[in-house]
Amino acid sequence: MDETLTTTPETSEAPVSNAAAGDEEKNNSEDEPMRDAAENADGLDSDSDAESSDSQSDSDDEAQQNLQLQTLEAELAANPSNYDAHVQYIKLLRRMGDIEKLRRAREAMNELFPLSPAMWLEWTKDEASLNTGPEAYSTILKLYDRGVSEYLSVSLWCDYINFVQEFDPVVQQCSPAGITKARDLFERALTAAGLHVAEGNKIWDLYREFEQAILLTIDETDIEAKDKQVQRIRTLFHRQLSVPLAGMSSTLITYKAWEVEQGNLHDVESGNISEIHPHVASAYQKALDMYNACVHHEEHIASQASDSEKLQHYMKYLKFEQSSGTPARVLVLYERAVADLPIASDLWLDYTQYLDKTLKVGNVVTNVYTRATKNCPWVGELWVQYLLSLERGHASEKEIAEVFEKSLLCTFSTLDEYLELFLTRVDGLRRRMASTGEEEGLLEFQTLRQTFQHASDYLSPQLKNTEGLVRLHAYWALLEAKLGKDITAARGVWESLVKICGSMLEAWKGYIAMEIEHGHINEARSIYKRCYSKRFPGTGSEDICHSWLRFEREFGTLEDYDLASQKVSPRLEELQLYRIQQELKSTEEKQHHPIRNVRDKRKLESDIDEQSPAKRRKEVGKNPKKVPEENKGQEYLPQATKVEEANAEINKSEDVTKQQSTSDKSRAYTDQCTVFISNLNFKANYEHIRNFFSDVGGIDAIRILHDKFTGKSRGLAYVDFSDEEHLAAALAKNKQSLLGKKLSIARSDPSRGGKKEPSGQRNFREQKRGTDRSGEAGSAAKESDDASKEAVKETKSVNGKPGGDNIQIKGKNTFAVPRNVRALGWTSNKPKAVEEDETPKSNDEFRKMFIKKD
Known part of the structure; x- marks a missing residue:
């Protein structure tokens, strides 16, 4: 045994040692006279030294092999799925001649992987x-079968057939009995490999040789036999000639x-088939044509190409064979392909899908799936199809469960593959319950419930907050309610899900939908109360609020609807404010425009407008030493607080209006072609208003008024139009509804709420605005800030108690402060002389003054 194992071609050490032995013999023959003389001199000492050297070398090799053996055993103990380690371990044991360990190593490897033919x-x-x-003969036969x-x-x-013919005494x-046994083996070989285009003729030739040998054993007198x-x-010849195989012409000559x-023919000419039976000649010609058609495919797969290229060649070859309509040849070609490319998962998937379409059930399909999952255990789809194939073949529950448990031990690339495996297993159990009795069905349902629990425990840590986990639990709860008739258990499934995926809207909606489906309205309402205030991704928070309101409209009383509305409305307003803040933040980040703080804005306005009367009065209020005599004794600290509140209101208004385009920011609003909208839905935004006036057109700007403390819409807005024609069309839409509320639309007239602005002052400010707009492109944003600060300065310049009838707001962005509303800190006790001095005069007024003097 040691000699047989050592001379195998797989080991590299044996050829080297043989070559060394040959060289040693050559040297010994050439130096024989010198060696004889040396032997006379050295005597037995030289022999003793040589034996010692050989023994030392063998001892070193054995120690090295033992060390390598221990390393491989440790590697396999830590990672049994290491294919290369198995191969190296078997080669080492084979070289060492340890038969028992070698057998165990081969069996251990074959439990995990298929072994190659070699x-x-x-x-x-x-x-x-x-x-x-x-x-031993029986053991070897089993090895060949495997x-x-x-x-x-x-x-x-061929080796299997030769072994049987040589060692089977019956054959x-x-x-x-022996002849029948051999023929059965030949037929098995022909079924498996007889259609192998390149090498199948070897089995046919062996079969004919066997039958011809039997002919020679028959007695000449037994003519019938x-x-x-x-x-x-003759039948074997005819069968072989009808199959497209390599070497068909030589087979015809032999026949x-x-x-x-x-004594049936007289001509052995290779190309002439007219003398043979017409049926045989026709089959031969058809097979020859088929061989000629596929010979270029055979050349491609036989070439020294890469695995990817070879896979492409096989796929083209398979499509060609499938078009011919001969499933037997297709199966043989698939077997050739997977033997050449055993870990090509796409090839195994294609093979199994073809079998599912053609054969559907049977041992052939099961065998292919078993080998496919052994070669490519990391492909979850193969395991799923394997389970379905077993179910089609009416396999036992034990066999299906074993395959399922084996699949969970594999490592897949995605978690969805594990989920699909569990769902496939559950599907099979559910279908099996429908075809069994009540008692068996109860047992099946217990297995189904355990499978669901196993899936939840197995996948929840990895699939937290994913649609896949929601899908699994929804399926589980459905079967608990429908098949198990246990609504409490179904609720328990949903409760366990919302603990894991509580931030997913789909989990809560599924829970609510189950309660509604079973008519449990109060339970569904309690779930709404638990989840309406939660924060969900995207628009989920708004969706659950609206869903609750729709639920109460359809199932609840008026009191239920009012209660839901009271809870939902503040939540929706809070969410709307949050959305606006996020939009503004996003807009600011996109524009890369940092927000100036109050100190920077005040410094900026002091540089631009040092000589304004409001500025001077502000300085007077700040410096006690410059307080006029008539104003002494008045309290300025509360007034400063009010000014800061007005400043905060202006800043908040500016933040809201940053949604407008850059052109809107740099524009001065004169309210010449402007409509004032009241009774506006608090949820309405700029897009709603723009869409409302889409049939009118000509919109220049939209300004929605917001509360200075909460930032929420006040239900008021201004819309500027480009001309009077569009303005008139907009006024015609008065009393039309937007978001469920009838709008009140009127032409804006700010002068009605306070003292009319002198034309000279308006011309002066408009002339200033025109000058500002003629500056650099980057001054638009600065102008908007300056205009807002003018309004702040005008607010600060007002001194006195709240009350009175008139208020005048100055500045470009006058829309930022509500019309007809007195600012905080406004008073009517204003010195008239200061008021007259502060009002700039127009050109016409100056002209009239000169005319009067004349």
């Missing part, structure tokens, strides 16, 4: 070299020569 040949030869007794079932290999089939005696055997051989021996 490894099966090694295994069978090693076992055959040990013993050829009845027990080998040919894993991969298609013509060489392994050797050519008894009827001889004729029967001759016809059997014609054989027929000449039988």
